[in-house]
Amino acid sequence: MASFPLNLNEQQQQRIHKLDVLRGQGLDPYPPRSQRTHTSSEAREAFLATEGVADSVAPEVTLVGRLQSLRVMGKLSFAHIEDGDGRLQLLLRRNDLGNEAYDRFRKEVDLGDFVQATGPMIRTRAGEITLQVQTWQLLAKALSPPPEKWHGLQDVETRYRRRYVDLAVNPAVRQIFRVRSRIVTNVRRYLDDHGFLEVETPVLQPLYGGAAAQPFITHHNALDQDLYLRISDELYLKRLIVGGLERVYEIGKDFRNEGISTRHNPEFTQIEAYQAYGDYYDMMTLAEECWATVAQEVLGTTQITFQEHTVNLKPPWHRLPMHEAIRDTAGVDIDADRDFEALHAHVVERKLHIEPQKTWGRLVDELFKEYVEPTLIEPTFILDYPVEISPLAKRKPDAPHLVERFEFFVAGMEVGNAFSELNDPLDQLARFEAQQKAHVAGDEEAHPLDEDWIQALMFGMPPTGGIGWGIDRMTMLYTNQSSIREVILFPQLRSKD
RNA sequence: GGGCCGCUAGCUCAAUUGGCAGAGCAACUGACUCUUAAUCAGUAGGUUACAGGUUCGAUUCCUGUGCGGCUCACCA
Known part of the structure; x- marks a missing residue:
């Protein structure tokens, strides 16, 4: 008993x-x-x-x-x-x-x-x-x-805390996670079919990197050393490109020590793929083909409905340079106002504020998020980001204040990020140093200087295209769920008692 | 972190102006050999999230706390 x-x-x-x-x-x-x-x-x-x-x-x-x-x-x-x-x-x-x-x-x-x-x-x-x-x-x-037999279990908190009951009595919930599993399977199959090698890289890292985020810190007792839970897989996967594995990918958990919302869970699943001798145009092809293929396999159609929007994932997707998008929505020509003060005037005029890193790139980012993002309903690649907010991407040869980077958006939601990878070790070092300045200036999400990564680049990395997207958000879109908690079996909640 | 909303029986929900805390399902007892939200008769089940306050009297009004949802900020 x-x-x-x-x-x-x-x-x-x-x-x-x-x-x-x-x-x-x-x-x-x-x-x-x-x-x-x-x-x-x-x-x-x-x-x-x-x-x-x-x-x-x-x-x-x-x-x-x-x-x-x-x-x-x-x-x-x-x-x-x-x-x-x-x-x-x-x-x-x-x-x-x-x-x-x-x-x-x-x-x-x-x-x-x-x-x-x-x-x-x-x-x-x-x-x-x-x-x-x-x-x-x-x-x-x-x-x-x-639970009661025809209303079932509806209380959202109880559903998340006691997911076993939720799954047992709500068939629609089981269906979401079957779809999620099939999405992962089909993303994997797509990449396998295109010559990518699935690999596993450390979750526990002596130094975090690859994204702008604060990490979780843990401690290894025997080594008596603090370790970080990874915020991305990027720098380890690119080390494999340096090592000669030409196409690699990883599907795994990343951890970011930030707020929780309907689109953010502290641990989330990301796919990252890197292709030697590729660039960001190859990554656009990969993204639109993979998303359309997976949708066709899992849903039987490339058309998805998310909230009030119905969109078709069939390639080709819209490709829109960021400066055009901002010009058309905010009425600001960022190409004309290349220096901080000139662009800042426009931002102030529009009653936006930027914190904490006061750079031209952050101003552009702010204008973009305020004016452009809500308009991106059809699957769209936004091209060419400011270099200051993209420390791991390669500069555009004809516009060195920008990088060959895109993010992609579906039904108004940002789902992924990709670029032509920076493989110039001295430029990478300069970017890290700029990030350190930003950190000193108060940007807690600035990228730390990774000396070992510079060493790796000095050994030589071929031109490479890389991409990452959130499996959770992909599942949200494919299952029409407006909260990320509905596509994560055990979402993070505050402990009771 | 800010704002708004919510928390009542195992589950889904009521409760008038501050006046005995209720229903359906589930449970228990009984009837019933083709039901499927079975039906019928009866019974039991409550620290109204928690702690205070106002009041003759609080589920209801006030204060605080906890947990959650939405949203804003931040971010992906």
Whole structure:
């Protein structure tokens, strides 16, 4: 018996009493094995294969599953059990089971219990394909009752904190995570088919990098050394490009120590891919082809509906240089106002403020986020970012204040980031030094100087295109979920108590 | 971190102006051999998130705390 205070409610106490009754009858409420012969859909198919066929015999099956409904009508009862394939009805008759087995089902079994039932498949008078139970067995007793049967579990907090209940009673939630799994599988397949090698790089890193974010810090006891949880995979994957692995990718968790919102979870899943001898144009092709292919495979169409928007992921996507986008929406020509003060005047005029890094690039970024981002409904690549906010990307040869970088947007949501990778070690060093200045000036998300990465670049890296996007946000778009918590099985919540 | 909203039975929700805390489902007892939101009769189930305050009296009004949702800021 439980030796810790469980604060059992009345229904739980009743169910524990039933455990004692069952054990008193010499029955194990938690037997070690089951003997399934068919899943619910296999049993249904087996029945349909024989129904109406002359001289055929109804198939005899053994099904297992969780009891989801029970309708007792005296000497006849109906129930539904649910397995991984779906629901199937059970018919139990006193005549078939005998008094003892029938009464035990009525008295000792509760909604939520796992049961096993054996018998022939039949069709009831109401037309439902049903297992006519001859023998049955309890597989696992549930001590807590399931939520109410037609409103189900709706409380969002309880759904996230007790996801097992959510999954058990809300089929739509199960479907989201099936889609998520198939998205990951198909992204992987696309990259595998295009010659990319899947690799794993450290989550625990002596120095973090690859993005503008604050890290989580942890400690290794034996080494007596602080380590960071990675904020991106970028610099390790690019080390592999230096090492001669020409196409690599990784799908894994990144960790960013920032606010939580409907679009941000502290740990999130990102795909990053790097292609030697490629550039950011190759990454655009990769993104639009991969997203369209995955949508076709997973959803059966390249058209997706997200909230009030319906968009088509079919290539080619819009390609819009950032300065054009800002000119067309904000009415500011950033090419004309190349210095901080001139552009700052426009920003002040529009009552925007920038913190903490006061650079020309941040002003551009601010204008972009305010005016352009909300307009990006159709899948769109925004090209050519300011160098100050892109310390790992290669400069545009004809415009060295910009870099060959794009971010892409679908249905108003930023989903990914890519660039022609900076492979000039001395320029990389200069960029890191600029980041250090920004850090001193108060930008806590400035990129730290990674000396080992400079060493790697000095060994020589070919021209390379790299891309990353969020699997969580991709799943949000493909399943039409407006909160990232709906596509993460166990989203981060504050601990209770 | 700011603003707004929410927290009542296992679940979904009510409760009038501050006046006995209720319903449906689930549970328990009974009837019922083709139901499927089964039906019918009956029973039980509450620290109204928590801590204070006002009041003869608080689910209701006030203050604080916790947790959550949305949103703004920040970010991806």
